[in-house]
Amino acid sequence: MVVMLTGLLAGGAGGPALRDSAGELDWSALDARVNRWVRLLRAEGLQVGDTMAVVCGNRRETFEVLLAALHTGVTVVPVNWHLTAPEITYLLSDSASRLVITEPRYAAVVAEAAHSCPAPVRAMVTGEREHAGCTAVEPLLAGLPAAEPAGQVCGSILLYTSGTTGTPKGVRNGLFRVGAPFARVDRLLAYAGRVLGVPARGAVLLVGPWYHSAQVFFALLPLLRGSRLVMHDCFDPESFLAAVAEHRITACHLVPTQFVRLLRLPAAVRAAADVGSLRMVWHGGGPCPVEVKRQMIEWWGPVVVEYYAATEAGVVTLMDADSWLRHPGSVGRAVPPNEIIIVDDDGNPVPAGQAGRVFVHRVGQTFEYHNAPQKTRDAHLRAGVFTYGETGYLDSDGYLYLTGRTGDVVISGGVNIYPAEVQTVLLSHPAVRDAAVTGEPDDEYGERVVAIVEVDSARLAPERGGEVLAAFCRRSLAGFKVPRRWRFVPELPRDGTGKLRQEVLRGLLGTGISGGRS
Template identity: 40%
Template sequence: MADISALPGFYRIAEADPGRRALIDTDGTVTTYGELLALVNRVSHGLRARGLVAGDVVAGVLPNGVDPVVMMMATGQVGLYYVPVNWHLTDAEIGYILDDCDARIVVTGPSGPAGPPAAASGGTPAEGAPYGAPENVAALAEGQPGTAPDARTSGAVMWYTSGTTGFPKGVRRPLSGKEPEETVPLYTWFMGEVCDLRPGDEIHLVTSPMYHSAPCAHTVFALHLGHTLVIAERFEPETILELVDRHRVSNAMMVPTMFHRMLQLPAEVRERYDVSSLRQVVHTGAACPVAVKKGVMDWWGPVLYEYYGSTESSIAFAVKPHDWLERPGTVGRPVPTFEARILGPDGEELPTGEPGMIYVRSGIGGFEYHKDPAKTAASMRGPWYTPGDIGFMDEDGFLFICDRRTDLIISGGVNIYPAEIEAALLEHPSVADVAVIGVPDEEWGHRVVALVQPVPGPLPAPQDLLDHLGPRIARFKHPRVVEFRDELPRTPTGKLSRSRVREEYLAR
């Protein structure tokens, strides 16, 4: 293989070493760097042929596989924003994101696991929508040259996140206007500093859906480092171990729920697979119980790298394995280019060891919520951004999280927003009021519980309420438990007091 250590990212690596393995798809199909680059170039030309110019938006409603990889790398060299959309969402939820992001083109799979409402099944998009009927990668590439497009400029991924409001908003970063080869080295250097990931003949396992920000970002980083992607269709504990063993996987990105589920496998199953090739397993997305993390490192060795941040802030704190073992429970120190402060309710900086709101500031660049300057301003204190979490730093600058956002539920590493579920349940004629909370769950981190105050009359069956949610919100957001209450606690101003609801539920 060619020496790619000094090459500035995927496009140059593919030109220098076209026979290098880029991707092993869910069905075992191997795509080389040269083949992937040719397809990426054709799709880039196809997007321009449809009239897209720098700053326009392309949305992808795509399952794990080569297609989302192609779309990220194609938009990434012609100055476009790419919006990955969770294809498990309902048509209404997908339609909201597509309309809000101003997508010019929506890309689905050959048969489309999902897509624009109505258009996914051969109908027409909503009236006034800027996108037409859904496209696919093959159609975009058809008849286009495999050579690099002219006037290449870096694009960006715009992920959708709900913050604490339950209404998704795109996290948009300014485009640099520079060629990818001018911007990629900064990010590959950053991943080396944070996770010890370097260019070379490494194997990266994609364990999670690429519509989530961290798996999506790590997929792109892996290609810019010259690594080979092994893509899992979905997470299944034994399947992941088998892929690590078969392909000699050296690095991966996971969430704590995955560790918990793999530790639950019988000893004879775990011992069946050789995981000694693993060197960096990066985890984020939720707090990892200390016992779970120690259990995995007892099994795999000191290979777990953790970082803490958000879609808005990106990676703000990180900790390497040996530092974590010296300080179990920490999420790390501020990463290069980042500063951090712990502030009290009046904005005063708090002393070491005292919990307060976490604020971070990046030297790399800021963000804005797409079409929502008020929400952007509300999340900032001058140049400082808060993820809304409470924590403290020790005398060496290591951060410890006390609690996640007050109302946010994180289940299996995925953010679930109570306000969205409550709004959907309140549409049911038998529901007078409702509080949705997250309660601790050994496997998932939190499980969703709905406490319902019914209207006078016969109680609805819990299953009736879940059936009501079916067409309104994705199944992974549905409550695991539905219970009824005569009355729900409120503050003196009439606002629902979720903290009291949670305290009373846990006390019972």
């Protein structure tokens, strides 16, 4: 058996380990499958330190491959399955992947991407049959022994940022390290249980794309602690509630847009939902409107836990529901031994209550951008102290409040305006479902503030939206911060991780229903 499953199987782990839309796999069968995958990766010529990519949905084979790589000394690159062939080619080439695993529905795009790489990349597809020139995996696995493979070596995961504002960056964050002792993984799992509330022998529901850092770690870590992993290919609010009830789900990871969709369900549906099994609902992936968070806590109780993290180095702060109710809008306090440091543009610490650049000191934890040493240096204030690119402030109790991203500023008439501040106010309006704030050129002021808003049309007609929301903003914001132009759209363009797709957002500035100017 593979090392990371040894304790679970010896401890009598039984029942299903993985469940997807096609069926389920128990713990013994999972171990046998992973053993075969380890042998297959080696047979394909992968050695310790090599890299491979996976372009699959939320399915059992995805986690089989991931577990196998983590026992073969191989680095896995999770790939967004929505990408085009040229985008996948970039990731395969940048990561120097030698092998890519996909599933039939993505085989044609992946084959094209692999063939376009300057260095050879072998393409394989799950299932019994070849697709688009990709070699079928199952006949190869069937011919390999299921016995424990010798010489297991810890592998790693190379995550690429979502690239909503530019070319994706590969991040080596050190949570799993090639060649590290497996005892280090045991310590990581113990920490995840003790500090993050990752359940042992529970049931976890994955409804976000596994290729995102939060989704893969909040699925993989519970699995390695003996929790059953139930996977949906995408998020549907009613299907989500049904799965929680059917499988007695104890933990899941959600993003604020999924909270909003759940709250849009009819009151009768929400009242009838059985969510009593939930013990931990982690959420991140963007700012959560205060009223949305409040309603989720009222519905689900104190199980809703917020965190501040990034692909670069994992979770930095935690915020339980009771603390959030006392400090609404905060993303929590630093998890020991982490430290939050707020500095000005010259790198000098600023006092509580003053906004600046948010830096993180993580003891024994660092990261680097793959093939980008200058970006790595730019992200570090000094050794072990780095930034995720956010701005914010600490209150007198040490709670962190985020105000935006470094460089995310509109300069209008020489005055700095931070879009995140305006967005926070807009999201507090009861008729606003989602909002984005940005800047656009202005002949007189250089730039002006623009708001792109999704509203509940039953509560606010888009035709009057600009007038109403501008007046609402003026109650909380200085006049120069109030958006000068408004666009109302049916839905804001967010990717599967909840992040705004900036290139689509820019296109919306010339479309949609105009609500006029303020």
